Amino acid sequence: MRLVANTIFCLAFLFDNVVSQDDAGKDLGDGDLKIIGGQYASKGEFPYTVALKSHARCGGTLVKLDAIITAASCFYNGDQKVEASTVTVIAGALSIADPKETGYQESKLARFKTHEKYTGKGSGHDIAIGALEKAFVQSANVKTAVYASSKPEGLKDALYTIIEEDTSCVGLGWGNTGAFVSDEVSGGAESLKMVEMRVLPQRECRTAPGMEANEVCIATRRSADKGITDGDAGTTFACQGKFFGLNKGPSKYKIDQKEYEGAIVTVIWPYVNYFGLELNVATSYLHEHTFNLVLFSFIFVTTINRVIH
Template identity: 25%
Template sequence: MKLLGIYLMKVLGIYLMKVLGKPDDGAGMELMKLLGIYLMKVLGKPDDGLFLTFVLGQYRCGVDGFWEDLNTWNKTLPDCVPDCGTRIVRGLQRIIGGKVATTGEHPWQVLLKYNEHQGGGALLYDNWIITAAHVVHNFEDLSNVIIKMGLLRVKDSAFIQGWPETIIVHEGYKYGNNFDNDIALIKLRNKVPISENVLGICLPGKEEMFQISHHEHSNHIGLVSGWGVTEKGFGSRTLRSVEVNIIDHSQCKAKYAAKSTSNVQYRVTENMICAGYEGGGRDACSGDSGGPLVFFNAQSKKWFLGGIVSWGLDCAVAGQYGVYTKVDNYLDWIENTIQKY
C-alpha cells in the first residue's frame, strides 16, 4: 500500500504541475499538500521519504551544499548541512578481536596517508575531517597528503578522494610531551559527494544524553574502526571495527601511572577517555590513530563521535586500555575553527 501511495503521489503531482503550474504558484502547492496528507492518512507514510519531499514540498541537501527543490531543481536556500551519523548494518563475519566491515557500515571513516605514514580520521559535514594531532602534525607538504573515503580495502581502486586545503592542529598540542589536546581538523578544498558509503559523523551535543562514561545509564559501549595492526601483527588490508567498553577514568589513570618511570610519564588527562576490556583482546592499535570512536544515540537514531584514537601501550593487553581524545571537551574549538576557516 505504501508503494501505491508513492506511485499515486507521483502521478497526481505531475498532473497538477501540468494543469496548475509548478507548485510554487501557491494554489498547486496547497492542493498537493492536502492530497499528500490525505494519502498518508489512508495509505500510511512511505518508507523512503519520497512522499514527504515531493507532496509536502520539502527539500533535500544537494551535494553542492545548497538546498534543492526536488520538483524544480532550483537552489532555493543556501548553506544547508548534510545529514550525519547513519549507517548500513548488515550481517558481519566475526574475527578475533573485531569484525570485518561491510560497505556503508562506517561511511564517515577516512584513510589518511603521508609518505610512509598511515592513520585514520572521520568526515564532518562534507568538507572537514577530524583526526588526531599526532597523525598530521608533520604533514608539511599538503600535495603529498592522500585522503580516501568510501573504501573498505586499503588498495581499493574505487574511492572518493579529498584534497586538503589546510590542516589545523590544536594549539595546546605539544608533540613529544604527552598526548593532551590530541585533536586536529583538515579542511578540504572540495565538498565530497554524500551517499550511503560517504557520510559525515555527527558531533555530540552538550546534553546529558551524549555523556560518555563507564556507567551503564550513559554511553558506555563505543565502536572503533580502522585499518590498524591486527592480532597477527600486521596492518589490516580491510576496514575492521570492534566494540569497546568505556573504562572508569580513575582506574585507567591509576593503571598508566603505575607503569610510569622516572624517564617516562604516562599521563591520562581529563581531555581523554579510556576504552577496552579488563581481559584484553579488543582494542585499537597502531595504524588506527586518528580514527573514530562512535556511539549510538537512541533518541536521534544516529551515531555521534565520542572519541579519537590517540595512544596506548601494547594493544589489547589485559589490564591495559586504549586512550582516546574526549571530543566533547573540544566542541567549542571545533565550532570556532570551522567558522574561522
C-alpha cells in the same frame, strides 16, 4: 493464496539477504586471516570514518563534507609538520587499497590546524582539523558524523551515562592488529576493522597529566581480544552510532588480574567551540542489514493483517 505465496517468497529472499551477507560484520574467528574477537566493518556501517595516507597511516572522522577531525600526531613526521598536499583522505570505502571499490572517494588536504597546546606524540590535545581540497559527495557510504547532543555538555553527560551503564562502543581502524597475517607484511590492514570496546571508569584510566577532562580510556571486552594499534591514530571512536572521540594511541590495562588491550581516546566535546564544529544530532545511520530486518518485519506484519482481515 497467491498473495500469501508471493509474500513467503519475498520474505525468504529478504531473510536470506539479512543472514547471508558475505563478510559483512562477520566474526573472523577461525578463518585463514584471523582477527581475535574482531570483525570486518560492513559497507556503509561507518560512513563518517575516513582513512589518511601520507608518511604514515591514520584514520579520521568526517565532520563536514569538506572537513575532517583526526589526531594532531598524524600531521607530524618526527618533529616536523608535513605538507597538507602530501596527505590523501579516503572516504566511502572499506578497502583503502582499491580505488575501484564502489563508493570510493578521495581528496588531498588543502590545509590543517593542530591544537595550539599539542607539543608532540604522547602529549595532550592530540587533535586537529583538516580542510579538503574538494568536498566529498554525500552518498550511502559517505556521510558526516552524528552526535549524541547538540551541546558539548550534553556529549559529556551522554558518555558518562555510557560509562555508568557499561554500554559497548566500537573502536575502528586500518592499523596492524598483529593477528592479521597480511598486516605483518604490509604494516597495516587494507580493510576497515572494528572491535567491541568499553569505556573505563576514570580510576582505571591513565591519561596524560592534566588531561583527565579531555581523555578517556577504552579497553576490549575480553582479555584475549586485540585492540587499537599505532596505525589507528585519529580513527573514529563511536558509541551507539554517535561520534564521541578519536583514538590517540594504544594502551594496556590490568583489571582483576587480567590484562586487556585498549587505547586512550581524545573526547570531542572540549574542542567543539575551538574548531567551530556543528553538532549534527540527526538519527544515527540505519545500517543496511538493520534496514532489511525492519523491512522484513514490516512486510510480514502487513501481510498477516491482510490475510486475517
